[in-house]
Amino acid sequence: MNIYFDNAATTKLDKRVLEEMIPFMVENYGNPSSIHKHGREVKASVENSRNKIADILGVTPGEIFFTSGGTEADNTFIINAIYSRKIKTAITSKIEHHAVLHTLEDLEQKNVIKILYVNIDSNGHIDYTHLEELISSHPKSLISLMHGNNEIGNITDIERVAQICNTNDSIFHSDTVQTIGHFNMNLSSNIIHSIVGSAHKFHGPKGIGFMYINNKIKIPPYIIGGSQERNMRGGTENVSGIIGLSKALEITIEEKDKTKKRIENLKFNMIDMLKRNVKNLIFNGDCENPKKSLFHVLSLSIPKIEDKQMFLFNLDINKISVSAGSACSSGSSKNSHVLEELKLKDNHSPVRISFSKLNTMEEVNYVVEKIVELQKIS
Ligand SMILES: Cc1ncc(COP(=O)(O)O)c(C=O)c1O
Known part of the structure; x- marks a missing residue:
C-alpha cells in the first residue's frame, strides 16, 4: 500500500471538486472580462465563487481577491501594505512560513523596515506579553503572525493578537493557509485586517488561493496589468481554479x-x-x-x-x-x-x-x- x-x-483533489471544475475548462471557456455572453456567464460564476467564500468568512465579496495561492497572497499584502502605508516596523515570529519570513527579510535587507521578533516559548507558542510590549512601543507596525503552524501544528490565538494590534493603529495580517476550512473563521468583527488561503490544502486544486483584505485597508495592486480583481491583480483569472477553490471550501466546511x-x-x-x-x-x-x-x-x-x-x-x-x-x-x-x-x-x-x-x-x-x-x- x-x-x-x-x-x-x-x-488529494476531491472528485466532487474536479467535476465542478471540468465544465470551466471545456464548455465555459469565455474570458470573464469579455462583455459578450461567453464572458458574462463565466464572470457570473467567478463572482458566485467569491460570494460563497465571503459568506463563509462573514465578510463582503469586495474584500476577497483571488491569487495564485498562499505565497502570492502573503507577498501581496505584506509588501504593498508596507510600501503604501510607509510602515517602518514589522513584528513577526521566527517560526512563520517562508512566504512571510523571507518577504519581510527581503524588505529589511532593502532598508525598508526593521523586523522585531516576538519571543517563542519552549512549546512553540508566542509570548503574548512580549507581543503586547512590542506592539505598544511600536505604533503603526505591520504584525504578521500565522494562525496554524504548518510544521509543528501550534495554533495562535489570532483574535487575541488582533485585539492587541487594534489598540495602536497597527495592521494585522495572518497566514491562515493551514486553518482555512478546518476551523470556523468569522471575520465580521473587522479586527483582523488580512488573511490568506490556498485551495490545495483542503482538497482543492493547486495554483489558486485568495486573500481577504478588510475594507478599511486600501493597498495598491501587486501584479500590474488589466483591471481584473477590481484593479488589484492584473491577468486573466484562473477560472476553473476559482470554481474549484470555492467548491472545495464549501465541502470542507460542510464536513x-x-x-x-x-x-x-x-x-x-x-x-x-x-x-x-x-x-x-x-x-x-x-x-x-x-x-x-x-x-x-x-x-x-x-x-x-x-x-x-x-x-x-x-x-x-x-x-x-x-x-x-x-x-x-x-x-x-x-x-x-x-x-x-x-x-x-x-x-x-x-x-x-x-x-x-x-x-x-x-x-x-x-x-x-x-x-x-x-x-x-x-
Ligand atoms: C502556512 C503556509 N503559508 C503559506 C504556504 C504557501 O502556500 P502556497 O503553496 O499556496 O503558495 C503554505 C504551504 O505550504 C503554508 O503551509
Missing part, C-alpha cells in the same frame, strides 16, 4: 466536524501507540493539546537516529510519504528553521505526519509499526 501522510504539504473527529481519533491513537513503543520520543510543539494544536499535524522527533535523511528515505522505501519539516525544506539536508528555533536535539530525526480525511486506522498502525522497526535498526 502507498501511504500519504503529508497533507500539510498538499492534499468540518466529521473530519475533525475522524482525524483527531487517528492522531491521538498514533500518539498513544508511539508513546508506548518509542522511548524518549519528543512531540514537537503542543500537539497533545487539542485546543492549541492543528488536528491534522503531528510533529515528532525520533531519538537515536544518526542519519536523519536515511530515516526518511527508509520510510519512503516502505511506501510512506511524510516530511521532515515543510515541503519547501524537504529534499534539503538543512534542519527546518522552525525546529531549529525549538532547539531540536542533534541525534533526533524530525518527522512531520499530517493527516487528511482520507487516512485510515490501518495506515496509522502500519506507520507506527515501520517507525518503531526503523528506529531500532538505525
Whole structure:
C-alpha cells in the first residue's frame, strides 16, 4: 500500500471538486472580462465563487481577491501594505512560513523596515506579553503572525493578537493557509485586517488561493496589468481554479466536524501507540493539546537516529510519504528553521505526519509499526 501522510504539504483533489471544475475548462471557456455572453456567464460564476467564500468568512465579496495561492497572497499584502502605508516596523515570529519570513527579510535587507521578533516559548507558542510590549512601543507596525503552524501544528490565538494590534493603529495580517476550512473563521468583527488561503490544502486544486483584505485597508495592486480583481491583480483569472477553490471550501466546511473527529481519533491513537513503543520520543510543539494544536499535524522527533535523511528515505522505501519539516525544506539536508528555533536535539530525526480525511486506522498502525522497526535498526 502507498501511504500519504503529508497533507500539510498538499492534499488529494476531491472528485466532487474536479467535476465542478471540468465544465470551466471545456464548455465555459469565455474570458470573464469579455462583455459578450461567453464572458458574462463565466464572470457570473467567478463572482458566485467569491460570494460563497465571503459568506463563509462573514465578510463582503469586495474584500476577497483571488491569487495564485498562499505565497502570492502573503507577498501581496505584506509588501504593498508596507510600501503604501510607509510602515517602518514589522513584528513577526521566527517560526512563520517562508512566504512571510523571507518577504519581510527581503524588505529589511532593502532598508525598508526593521523586523522585531516576538519571543517563542519552549512549546512553540508566542509570548503574548512580549507581543503586547512590542506592539505598544511600536505604533503603526505591520504584525504578521500565522494562525496554524504548518510544521509543528501550534495554533495562535489570532483574535487575541488582533485585539492587541487594534489598540495602536497597527495592521494585522495572518497566514491562515493551514486553518482555512478546518476551523470556523468569522471575520465580521473587522479586527483582523488580512488573511490568506490556498485551495490545495483542503482538497482543492493547486495554483489558486485568495486573500481577504478588510475594507478599511486600501493597498495598491501587486501584479500590474488589466483591471481584473477590481484593479488589484492584473491577468486573466484562473477560472476553473476559482470554481474549484470555492467548491472545495464549501465541502470542507460542510464536513468540518466529521473530519475533525475522524482525524483527531487517528492522531491521538498514533500518539498513544508511539508513546508506548518509542522511548524518549519528543512531540514537537503542543500537539497533545487539542485546543492549541492543528488536528491534522503531528510533529515528532525520533531519538537515536544518526542519519536523519536515511530515516526518511527508509520510510519512503516502505511506501510512506511524510516530511521532515515543510515541503519547501524537504529534499534539503538543512534542519527546518522552525525546529531549529525549538532547539531540536542533534541525534533526533524530525518527522512531520499530517493527516487528511482520507487516512485510515490501518495506515496509522502500519506507520507506527515501520517507525518503531526503523528506529531500532538505525
Ligand atoms: C502556512 C503556509 N503559508 C503559506 C504556504 C504557501 O502556500 P502556497 O503553496 O499556496 O503558495 C503554505 C504551504 O505550504 C503554508 O503551509
